[in-house]
C-alpha cells in the first residue's frame with residue numbers, strides 16, 4: 001500500500017453510470033452504483049449474470065470509463081483521467097484479477113511477478129518473488145509460461161501478480177473459480193492477510209466460501225446496488 005492512512009477508503013465509487021449501444025439497442029449496464037471499500041475490508045459482490053458486475057469492476061480499475069460518476073482509489077481520482085494516468089494509478093495502487101487474466105503470455109510466471117512488483121511504492125522492503133510464488137503454491141512453477149500452466153495454476157499465478165505491487169485495493173473477478181476446496185481456503189487466507197495489512201478487497205464471486213469470509217456482501221441487480 002502506498003500510505004497507511006486508514007481513514008482514507010481503499011476505494012470510493014460515486015454514482016457510476018455506463019451505457020452500451022449495439023445498433024439500435026442500448027443497455028444501461030450501470031445505473032448509479034455507489035460503493036466504498038474501507039482499508040482492511042473484504043467486500044463480496046454478487047448478482048445474476050448480466051447484472052453489471054464485470055462492467056463495474058472494469059470501471060473501478062480504470063480499464064473502462066464510466067459515462068457518469070467518479071472513482072477514487074486510496075484517495076486519488078482514477079476516473080475521467082487520460083488513459084496513461086489511469087494506467088499509472090492502476091500499476092501503483094490496484095491489484096487487478098479479471099477473467100481475461102493479467103499475465104503476459106510471453107513471460108514466465110516469475111518475470112510477470114517481477115514486472116508487477118516494479119510499481120511497489122510502499123516504504124517497507126519488497127518481499128522476494130520466491131515468497132509470493134510460495135504463498136500461492138507455485139514455488140516449482142516460476143519458470144513456466146502461462147500456456148504451460150493448468151487453469152488452477154493460472155488463477156494462482158494471476159493472484160500473485162495482482163498482489164505483487166502491494167495494492168491499496170484488490171479487484172478480483174472469481175479469483176477462486178477454478179480452485180479445489182483446500183486451495184480455495186489457502187488463497188482466501190492469503191487474501192485476508194493482505195486485508196489485514198490495510199488493503200481493501202472487492203471480489204466478484206459466486207462462491208459461498210468467499211461470501212462467508214467477506215465483511216460485507218453487495219448485490220448488483222440490473223446495474224444497481226440492490227437494497
Ligand SMILES: Nc1ncnc2c1ncn2[C@@H]1O[C@H](COP(=O)(O)OP(=O)(O)OP(=O)(O)O)[C@@H](O)[C@H]1O
Nearest residue numbers: 020021022027029048049050051052053054055056
Ligand atoms: N461491450 C459491450 N457491449 C454491449 N453490451 C455490453 C458490453 N459489455 C457488457 N454489456 C452488457 O452489459 C450488461 C452487463 O454486463 P456485465 O458483463 O457487466 O455483467 P456481469 O454481471 O458481469 O455478467 P456475468 O456474471 O455473466 O459475467 C449485460 O447486459 C451485457 O450484455
